[in-house]
Amino acid sequence: EPEVTQTPSHQVTQMGQEVILRCVPISNHLYFYWYRQILGQKVEFLVSFYNNEISEKSEIFDDQFSVERPDGSNFTLKIRSTKLEDSAMYFCASSERTGPNLADFGPGTRLLVL
Amino acid sequence: GEDVEQSLFLSVREGDSSVINCTYTDSSSTYLYWYKQEPGAGLQLLTYIFSNMDMKQDQRLTVLLNKKDKHLSLRIADTQTGDSAIYFCAESYGGGGADGLTFGKGTHLIIQP
Numbered sequence: 001e002p003e004v005t006q007t008p009s010h011q012v013t014q015m016g017q018e019v020i021l022r023c024v025p026i027s028n029h030l031y032f033y034w035y036r037q038i039l040g041q042k043v044e045f046l047v048s049f050y051n052n053e054i055s056e057k058s059e060i061f062d063d064q065f066s067v068e069r070p071d072g073s074n075f076t077l078k079i080r081s082t083k084l085e086d087s088a089m090y091f092c093a094s095s096e097r098t099g100p101n102l103a104d105f106g107p108g109t110r111l112l113v114l
Numbered sequence: 115g116e117d118v119e120q121s122l123f124l125s126v127r128e129g130d131s132s133v134i135n136c137t138y139t140d141s142s143s144t145y146l147y148w149y150k151q152e153p154g155a156g157l158q159l160l161t162y163i164f165s166n167m168d169m170k171q172d173q174r175l176t177v178l179l180n181k182k183d184k185h186l187s188l189r190i191a192d193t194q195t196g197d198s199a200i201y202f203c204a205e206s207y208g209g210g211g212a213d214g215l216t217f218g219k220g221t222h223l224i225i226q227p
Contacts, residue, residue: 045214100145
């Protein structure tokens with residue numbers, strides 16, 4: 001059964017550094033998402049992406065964040081200048097359609113900013 | 115704004131039924147979902163319900179929706195040790211765009227032998 005994959009599984013970075021989190025969505029899916037989960041907190045929506053552009057973004061997704069689908073298979077989340085509070089588990093998800101949003105989630109990348 | 119609330123822990127005995135509750139605030143929620151997260155794993159969609167339905171059953175899982183009270187529950191019959199996980203309630207507007215899911219904090223289901 002096809003799965004959403006994410007790399008790396010863990011990343012440690014210094015405050016102020018740029019990080020790129022990578023995701024390979026399921027191949028026939030059209031909608032792509034990033035969520036984050038700060039330890040002990042709820043899973044929070046960051047951004048959705050469809051037809052090569054951002055469809056919706058939350059207040060968390062400020063100018064420090066960007067997403068890209070560079071080659072038709074990867075879907076990346078870039079954080080330009082990481083802050084301590086960016087430490088979280090970042091989940092990528094993809095879905096074939098919306099209404100309902102039956103997204104498949106990846107296993108997550110745990111980001112630790114020191 | 116949208117908010118989804120769940121109790122943090124539920125402890126049940128193996129073989130009993132588990133009932134996990136959730137309340138939400140957004141009356142325009144069109145779809146409500148239950149996700150399961152096992153330790154170290156991603157989120158797995160268990161089931162969902164359309165807001166014009168009251169109940170949905172899928173094997174051991176029963177979802178009940180009280181739209182008037184904005185209350186959603188997940189009942190797991192004959193709870194097994196493999197059901198031990200965090201269960202997240204979520205909702206979406208379903209307006210046709212790539213709208214994201216709004217999650218609750220999750221309920222830790224603890225199974226006693």
